[in-house]
Amino acid sequence: MARRGAERAAPIGAACGALALLGASVGYFCADAPLRREPLSSHLVEMVVWSIASLVLGPLLGAIGSQVVRKGLIGMFAGLAVPAGAVAQTLLLRVSEPGRTGAHTTAEAIVCVAAAAVAVFVLARTLRARRLMDVPPEPGARTPTAEAPIARSVMDDHLG
Numbered sequence: 570m571a572r573r574g575a576e577r578a579a580p581i582g583a584a585c586g587a588l589a590l591l592g593a594s595v596g597y598f599c600a601d602a603p604l605r606r607e608p609l610s611s612h613l614v615e616m617v618v619w620s621i622a623s624l625v626l627g628p629l630l631g632a633i634g635s636q637v638v639r640k641g642l643i644g645m646f647a648g649l650a651v652p653a654g655a656v657a658q659t660l661l662l663r664v665s666e667p668g669r670t671g672a673h674t675t676a677e678a679i680v681c682v683a684a685a686a687v688a689v690f691v692l693a694r695t696l697r698a699r700r701l702m703d704v705p706p707e708p709g710a711r712t713p714t715a716e717a718p719i720a721r722s723v724m725d726d727h728l729g
Contacts, residue, residue, distance in 0.1 A: 578635040586631015590623035630654075640698045648691035652684035 598616040602609040609616075636647035659680045663673075 578638075579632040582631040582633075582635025583628035584631065586629070586634060587624055587627030590627035590630065591620055594619040594623045641695070645691055645695040648694070649688055652687040652691075655680050656684045 595616060598612045598619070599609065602612050630650070633647050633650045636643050638644065639647065659677050663669075663677070
């Protein structure tokens with residue numbers, strides 16, 4: 570049942586991913602131009618390129634993100650996609666040495682530390698879920714039935 574819901578979430582996640590990334594890209598350029606005291610038209614080519622990239626990559630990232638709630642390896646890999654992408658972007662799109670400042674190094678360190686923390690959380694959640702699946706119920710423990718289901722919180726679905 571949960572698997573079927575996660576599979577249904579992928580197309581919705583894909584649409585949301587495209588819209589969110591497109592909105593973030595356009596919003597970035599619309600905010601950046603006035604802050605730099607430049608006309609928006611000077612960023613038009615870049616905005617179109619990033620908008621196309623958003624429409625191409627957004628659905629993939631949204632579909633992956635919609636699977637984070639799944640338990641097991643699929644949920645784990647989906648949960649690791651964002652921290653891995655953040656580190657990859659940080660390291661691949663580095664500011665070149667002549668324009669590099671201490672703020673760039675600090676920002677890169679913050680991104681890498683935050684990504685590592687998220688990765689540890691995702692891996693711990695996956696291991697916890699696996700351990701809970703391997704533990705047999707204690708004698709006399711309540712089990713869900715049609716007459717008296719055990720109450721679950723929304724966080725149970727997200728934390729494993």
